[in-house]
Amino acid sequence: MRLPLLALLAKEPAYGYEIKQSLERTFGAAYPQLNIGQIYVTLTRMEKTGLVCGREIVQARKPDKRVYEITETGRQELTKWFAEPTEGPRVRDEFFMKLVLAPDTDLADQLTLINNQRRHYLNLLRGLNHLAAGEDRESRVSHLLIEGAVLHLQADLDWLERCQEELT
Known part of the structure; x- marks a missing residue:
């Protein structure tokens, strides 16, 4: 801050x-x-x-x-x-670490992890869409910030699909 x-x-x-x-x-x-x-x-x-x-x-x-x-x-x-440029892609993604390491522990199932993460992203997406609906269209900065977060979440959801195809 x-x-x-x-x-x-x-x-x-x-x-x-x-x-x-x-x-x-x-x-x-x-x-x-x-x-x-x-x-x-x-x-x-x-x-x-x-x-x-x-x-x-x-x-x-x-x-x-x-x-x-x-x-x-x-x-x-x-x-x-x-x-200075800001951080780029999350190569050290905590969720991905869980996903890769879970099978060896017998404590978590990869498909369950993916589904839980998907639900979390969808809830975040609903919250952002609700926020965007209540946002004054005059606030371009706020609108762009929300739009960027939505696009990131959509990409994360696509990536979860890819993880599910490859790992389960």
């Missing part, structure tokens, strides 16, 4: 609650709701490591707030993050 927070602070200084609202506005319901405490803990850690600096804003008739802004070190870290 550290780097997405830095990206928001690269746009403009903000306090924790503004960052939470910005994330929710940007990603909509497609992104899990962040705990405000987690945001403030992350900001505090980033301040200790020099990625952001915070300053207290004294407000009349309101509690003081701490506004954070990105430092040059934070900008360098963010630039590096943007330049």
Whole structure:
């Protein structure tokens, strides 16, 4: 969560609650709701490591707030993050490890494992489709995030079919 927070602070200084609202506005319901405490803990850690600096804003008739802004070190870290590709295919897939190792243990059946995983993916897919149906079509970012997750799940379901053909 550290780097997405830095990206928001690269746009403009903000306090924790503004960052939470910005994330929710940007990603909509497609992104899990962040705990405000987690945001403030992350900001505090980033301040200790020099990625952001915070300053207290004294407000009349309101509690003081701490506004954070990105430092040059934070900008360098963010630039590096943007330049690096993200993880690729899951070669070390935990489900596949279970599937391959199960027959030697006599504790799990491969077909049962595949069917359980398929049910799990289908439940996730239903949840995403329900989320997409309730999502405002104006939220392109949220829609793209949901669509990407759906496409990944569909590919995973196809892969399960292939595993079933080959292994059972």
